[in-house]
Amino acid sequence: MEKILELKNVSKSFPGVKALDNVSFSVAKGQVHVLVGENGAGKSTLIKIINGMYTADSGELYFENRKVQVHTPKAMMDMGIATIHQELSPILDLSIAENIFLGTESMLVNWKEMYEKAEKMIRSFGFSYDPREKMRSLTVSDMQIIEIVKAISRNAKVIIMDEPTSSITESEVAVLFRQIERLKKADIGIVYITHKMDEIFKIGDQATILRDGQVVSTHDVKDLSKNQIIAKMVGREITEVYPPRKNIPGETILELKDMTSKKFQHINLKVRRGEILGMAGLVGAGRTEVMRAVFGLDAYKSGEIYYKGEKLNEKGVDEIIEKGIMMVSEDRKGEGLVLIRSVNDNISLPNLKSYLKGILINDKLLALNAQKMIERLAIKTPSGKTLAGSLSGGNQQKIVIAKWLLHNPEVLILDEPTRGIDVGAKYEIYKIICDLAEQGVAIVMISSEMPEIIGMCDRVAVMSNGKITGELTQEEITQEKIMTLAVKGFEYE
Template sequence: MKIEMTGIKKAFGSNHVLKGVNFTINSGEVHALMGENGAGKSTLMNILTGLLSKDDGSIKVDGTETSYSSALEAEHAGISFIHQEMNNFPDMSVVDNMFLNKELKTKFGLMNQRAMIKQATEYLNHLGAQINVTQKISNLTVGQQQMVEIAKSLMTDAKIIIMDEPTAALTTNEIKILFKTINELKAKGVGFIYISHRMEELWEICDTVTVMRDGVSINTYKIKDVTENQIVHDMVGRDIGDYYPARNPKLGPVALKAENLCGEKFKNISFEVHEGEVLGFSGLMGAGRTETMRALFGIDKLTDGKVLVHGKEVHIKNPSDAVALGIGFLTEDRKTEGLVLDQSLRDNIALPSIEGFKKHGIIDEKTETSFVNMLMKRLTVKAENPFVTAGSLSGGNQQKVVLAKWVGSGAKILILDEPTRGVDVGAKKEIYELINQLTDRHVAVIMISSDLPEVLSMSDRIEVLYEGKQMGIVDAKDANQEKIMKLATGGK
């Protein structure tokens, strides 16, 4: 299958999102689509798959002018779209989500649950994901849900698969398995449109790259003929310098100390983080990093252990207790836990700080809006105004809104779970610089990340977990990928 998109334009009111984009994908090709958040990548793919209609331009499939009226029609034609933000039904099982509208039937026309469980398990096992498919999908981590989405796509026998940030929530080992699967399918003639902000992946898996900026396709290159610096320059319109700003920590007293924390999926986790420090948490999926922090913040239950904040033992029973103690938590799943998608940016950003805007019990909306505008400018949130809904923004800008919420709250201890997941290269550097600014102001930062270069570059010390157990804490100046991975896989 060959798809040619020429001169594609799309506007939402006065906001011209696509201004004339050209993009071509061939069978057996992995074609990367790169651009900053808000460049128009997802809009272009939504037009291709029938989720949006184009205002102008041409789409040809194997030389024939084509337009799909729905994502289901595009899927039946052989085009599958794995979205960055998963659209599952949380109360349904994994297998029922995977076979929704594609149920297998017995010869008597009844649901063949046994066959669906067998087939779903086989596809997930092929991806190296050992998941009980009869459990609710809401029980899975974000990374596991991503593997389910990939398995669903493989089940459709697609000719072109669109992957939007497929590795953002995956571990190093899972990424290797995914790339192996992509190469196997590519050899069978399947084409991939690969949207990612992880620059290093392009030279591992892609053949071609098209760069978009501000709704326009800037350049298309064969991957062997282009440098990382050229792609970044095309994306942001300037040279961006080093991704990771230098850290010069000046550590203060211990801000938070955890002693022998125990929960359902972790046991005897101990650590301390100082004012002005970034303590990185590394480990494979299922290691217990997120679960530890959720219990610490009061979302899940701690079964044992002690928490001290600024030297005083505290008992955090719910997130409100944590916020009152000056603890903020940027969760891994911004869509369901970090934002109220149908509410405005103003309401989302001001939420933890709302009491500070009250005068005689009434919210001073002018002061609140001024505060939100200041944070949006500081974190370079791309939005028309603070009154648009959070759900209308790109994934990277949604992440900035969640960050703005906690920065504005004045939290002195900030837990960041995958802070740059789905964020473009320009915004990543802005987030890293913000982390440095926060630690310069004596904020203690705990950063969970599956991106090893990120952990190594932005952490002052790194705690490594394996299957819910603490394997060790490594000083950043002594750390490297091999040492961290050895601990993360259970080695000493």
């Protein structure tokens, strides 16, 4: 088959991470090439290089056998590369027709012609949307169809689809797949990103598996099995070292019974004192959402939470903190810290009440307590007065944890506690977690890093597509088992 797009030995680094390492990849005319990999494997970086949003540090791009010289989003678009973004929404207050032709209009807008052309295109796809209608009135899958129409209207020769089925229903998926078949017949090359194993076999011609920024291998889909793909996705050796754990899990302290909301369904989960429970799964599986609901940040529809054997009726975050359940957000900079305030200020923020003398704050006591925490967690800071934002990621994370430790948590939920932290600091965070568990604190650790789950947890619950698809005890945990459960929720019944 004739190659339409080819990447040769492309590398791309961001500060501290090698996002892509010597990646070669190609798409042929009329072919669906699936990109598979864990979160952070480099899929997004790869497609952003293809559509010009990033420039590669090294390596070459060829389009229709010609080397790409000007590598900007506009140039790539003009060349014939269209992207259907996963999260990028269209312009909701413009009409369907305006969205389709956005960026290609002539100086004067001929409304009549634009609507007629849009209508014709939509009809040719077998749909009956009114091009005058506002985009806002469409469902997500309708919007995706419109995005495809838009791509075709620009004579796209390669269409990148980034998890196009992540937010649409099964019947809508069928509609989408029919369109993909049509695109293939029209000799359009498709780069398709998905976490859903079934889809790979349903529409994929070739599959490239990425892991940690490198291509593991490229195969014809018909030569692959699901288990092979999973093994290739996770087949790394675990080299990191984890601190020894001496914690002994005790009785159940927190129990979720049949919790359901828009984002998750029928969650049953027990957490024990002194236990480190891992929550594994792909990004968007609903792990954070479940824990946010426990913490009182989000409402849930039905189900119950039992805490120390009693039903937890408290709904407000402040009340739940009072009870001893605390959560460290994954968004350290957004929700965890006030970066432009000092270390002391940050540590004391949730506890200010306890430093009040009348209406004044007892600065001495505040500094003293903060200092204790700085020592206990070995936070590397010139002083308590240093701005939190000037410290490294690892030390910032310690400050966030310190905030809660002053409150004596009994259940501590940590969401991606080591994201963006260097290896040395990671070990220190792990050590803090182990120490806390040893003191009897129940730890729930949401993590997308499999080695960390395997190295740290007594037990792991795996979520997929809003459901818990399985639990593994420490002896059972392997990367393959976790990944198998992590993609399970996407299978069609």
